[in-house]
Amino acid sequence: MLLTRKASEQAVPQSRLARGLSGVLAKTMDRRAFLRRSGITLGAGAAAAQLPFSMIGEAQAQAKGAGKMEVKRTVCTHCSVGCAIDAVVENGVWIRQEPVFDSPLNLGAHCAKGASVREHGITHDSHRLKTPMKLEGGKWVKVSWDQAYTDIANKLTSIRKESGPDALMIIGSSKHNNEQSYLLCKWARLWGTNNTDHQARICHSTTVAGIANTWGYGAMTNSYNDEQNSKCLLFFGSNAAEAHPVSMLHTLHAKENGAKVIVADPRYTRTAAKADKFVRVRSGSDVAFLFGLLYHVFKNGWEDKKYIHDRVYGMDKVKAEVMAKYTPAEVEAITGVGEKEMYETAKMLSDNRPGFIIWAMGQTQHTNGNAIVRASAILMLALGNVGRPGGGANIYRGHDNVQGATDIGPNPDSLPGYYGIAPGSFAHWARVWNIDLDWLKKQYASDAMMTKPGITVSRWYDAIVEKNENIDQDHNLRAVLFWGHAPNSQSRGLDMLEAMKKLELMVVIDPYPSATAAMMAMAKKEGCYLLPAATQFECAGSVTASNRSIQWREKVIEPLFESRNDHMIMYQLAQKLGFADQLVGKRGDKHNIKLVKGKGGMDEPSMEDTLREVNAGTWTIGYTGQTPERLKAHMRNMHVFDVKSLRAKGGKDAETGYDLTGDYFGLPWPCFGTAAIKHPGSPNLYDTSRHVMDGGGNFRANFGVEKDGENLLAEDGSHSKGAEITTGYPEFDHVLLKKLGWWDELTEAERAEAEGKNWKTDLSGGIQRVAMKHGCHPFGNAKARAVVWNFPDGIPLHREPLYSPKPELVAKWPTHADQKVRWRLPVLFKSVQDKSIADKDYEKFPLILTSGRLVEYEGGGEETRSNPWLAELMQDNFVELNPKTAADRGVRHGEYVWVSTPSGAKIKVKALVTERVGADHVFIPFHFSGWWQGQDMLGYYPEGAAPIVRGEAVNTATTYGYDIVTMMQETKTTLCQVAKA
């Protein structure tokens, strides 16, 4: 839109001048300017601590003259884009931070968080947790590590003896690096429970389940970079400008080259401000919107018929349902979007191919999130967009390593590499881990418990208070390790606090106390320990970005204060609990993971050796080729990688002589086979235009060879380039290899190992090597499924959110039936929705409450709100109110209001009056914590370790609602009322 100067408008925006002239509120004051003014008193406190009078700068402790200076290359820890950073360290102090222009992922760019990571190394006035602490008589007292370990180990051991290993839940972290997440997954299993989870549950669990069940892997199909090769980008459920700012570099570059950008969202987000087309959609109506687009695609014959015939199963069934149910009138009633706009959007998608659909929490955090993401996948399949450069499902993961933690970390229903918790998988991993399988079985309460998916982090507190006969394990949860996770990212804060009152032991392991510590101090007088963990800048390790590229971080500084690295803590706790040897694979004369000297000369597992163990066992998703050596060579030579294709055109690593030619940056998984066969990684999944040894692929054969007489394998002629089998084929195992006559191409050693195995369990990698030598994909060549028959809704179905503003739609599109047990707990659907309607919540709470992200903060927010450079930018939690909503309630911009929800909670936030939201929606960011229903919780934090900025957590007030497949919480859509405070 051209910005021309109008007579009535000011040439210079009001907000800056208004700041100097007190009391004048500009009509278009932007959110940051308005909020910054309120922080003067706050700032004075911070300023007084920091500054010498009237000068700026608290210079780093720098040695006089030249100290020993080094550069450590690391990766930002705040989101999944994976921006590289060169950290300049002098005498062990982190003094400077420089952009890495060479990085093909971010080209030197950073957002507010990435540009401020050096603050993690500043010890002056740090808000970090500095020493272990214990809650005693309601106060936080300092304890020694040894004392803390002894207390915790004793308590855990006695709980285990009385109630079994499942009485403990280990809530792990998407901010652990790959090696740490992998070790934590192992740690939980060595303890003997599947009750372990991490942020992916509340982030993209529905995506992984839905997409993996559609075509094979549940990850981003292409990359942020590949958007440059695209013609159309549909952002539906993503606010990339605030959640993945640097990805917008690729998006906007693509837009300037002619790509169309469409943003569909309940709010006019900052991403929408850059869109060619903005469509306002009611929160929670996602399936109807997507199928409404598909309606026009089918009606006008815009679908890619050959593609569907060759590579998709079940599209005809989907078409029948779409044409019958999602007519323009019906879609308008559900989503609020008229026929003309739907038609134009569908036309823009169809006219501009290849194209992406891009989503994040907007689609995932719903009771039918698994269906919504599948509807997105089906839309892309119908247009023939999946499995080619420039097109597909670009799934924007959240945390820096949520992808890696999902792949190989602590999940309740899988072992590393998505091997399900079945006897065969345990056998496989026991081999890799070099532990005795029988010993492992005995660690579990029983064989049944060993193969039962554990409790999810979205419902951990329910497992404490739920009636014992309703829980699918012997005892309720009695102890929780909150390891690198925040509490205010889970919904139903009121219920969480009540559960905390009954919890016997809470151990928080985090660089910051986090709101967990404050909530526990509010709930109880003892029974909580805080262990200071170090950040990812204080250790080395690998991290997997959203595009599946793996980068290696170098250690920047030693752990600060009394903190210790997470893997050291894992090892030390394991020593106390009796499975330290198993953790590092020490048995007989084999010792998988050597111990190296960490902080203070104490032992910790070697990160490189851990990655090597991952390489040895993770055949399913191809984490086998990314050895530490190859990854480090990539990090040293970022400049040789092309930005649009991520491929190295040439180059040899000066340090090791490794030839980088042909590698894709970060060897994005799957990087099949051992490092010896030098698979280059797969930048775009399912891309049939490339040979499999060139990064190409096809859809995975994971669902059988036929269904109801229909062929599930790919049709004749549909295969990746150069495949010797030109039809569809199933997954590879020793039987298939023998049938094809390729068995003899295995070496003798490979044959010995591969006998009786398949491509996932053959530790020699021979089956994969030979299959790929013939151009075939180890995981077979099949069709994507538009109908996922093993899910409650085989064809995605629109279902109203549990708390819906429209009773007539609830009657027509009700939610699921209540479930007696899923993931060990009962889950309610219909009874909650019916009660909401019966209680007339839609009248008492007439506004749709949605929550989301801000660019200044990340996740639960305690880490970023403790960084003064970020905290200054956003000092109060707020609720976005449309001018009509505000006027109807007599609320002025900047005033405090109470937001109340059917959960019974009410939170106090500032009103931000803006046209960003429609008159029927309100928005509250979720990064705040530290206030509880109007009260500042400062007194409950350990001294000196509270975040600078505290505010209400929107999740204190969010309501019940879980996805039926994964227990993802429904935080994107609930109801609320707003009233002046």
Place this chain on the structure above:
Amino acid sequence: MRRVALGAAVIAALFAVGCGEQAQVTVYKQGKYQGKPDTQAWNNASPAAELRGSAWNKGDRGSWETAINQRALGQNEDIRIYKQ
């Protein structure tokens, strides 16, 4: 008289924000910078490689400008995308 008062005011202000500064006698010349001299950027030696800056010949303005303009190309993603 006014000049002395102004000078005194300046000195007084300087004392008030003291910080151990040496008092300076300021002779007020309208429109001319009255402060300490500053070094031009190119009259420094190139920094250590670890600081990730550029390299130029100390004292040679042209070589510094060339280095700076080369550095500015990092802000043009077209170079990294199309030409590197």
Place this chain on the structure above:
Amino acid sequence: MARMKFLCDAERCIECNGCVTACKNENEVPWGVNRRRVVTINDGVVGAEKSISVACMHCSDAPCMAVCPVDCFYKTEDGVVLHDKDLCIGCGYCFYACPFGAPQFPQAGAFGLRGKMDKCTFCAGGPEADRTEAEFKKYGRNRLAEGKLPACAEMCSTKALLGGDGDVIADIYRERVLRRGKGSEVWGWGTAYGPGKAGAQPPAGGKS
């Protein structure tokens, strides 16, 4: 060589505040002092929202320099406007004069006395010995003396904020405008050079 300048591409700025925190980080600017801010016009208005990052524009004929009663401002040969804090009396006159709000005053003391004026230095430090602790404490980092450009421009998330030799960044911006066909109206090029198609020739003798 032309003067050092900033140019913020409003078509690209997503208000991520990367420039703001890069500056805070690099210069260790204290709370309350905002050398660089992002300003958003028409916040939340469909189709009209635009953001621009603003700091000192290092004007060729700087009003701050013109009005300073103690003449503490000077301009380097590259056009960077700097000042001597030892001379600054904190009167705030430069704050009145500047159309962009560049002068900042750290709050100090119980009565909010104005301290020395602080502002964006184009990461060129100030009149202390280059790249020393003394210069860093008073003025922040001197990146120009390290052969680098301002941290804000180098770290911008979408390469919206450009900073460096005016000719070089104008070229970068011009190529972008030509490629996408719009964007330069924000900076008044249409007003200055007349409405017309992107790519129209400038008046004879005029710089593009």
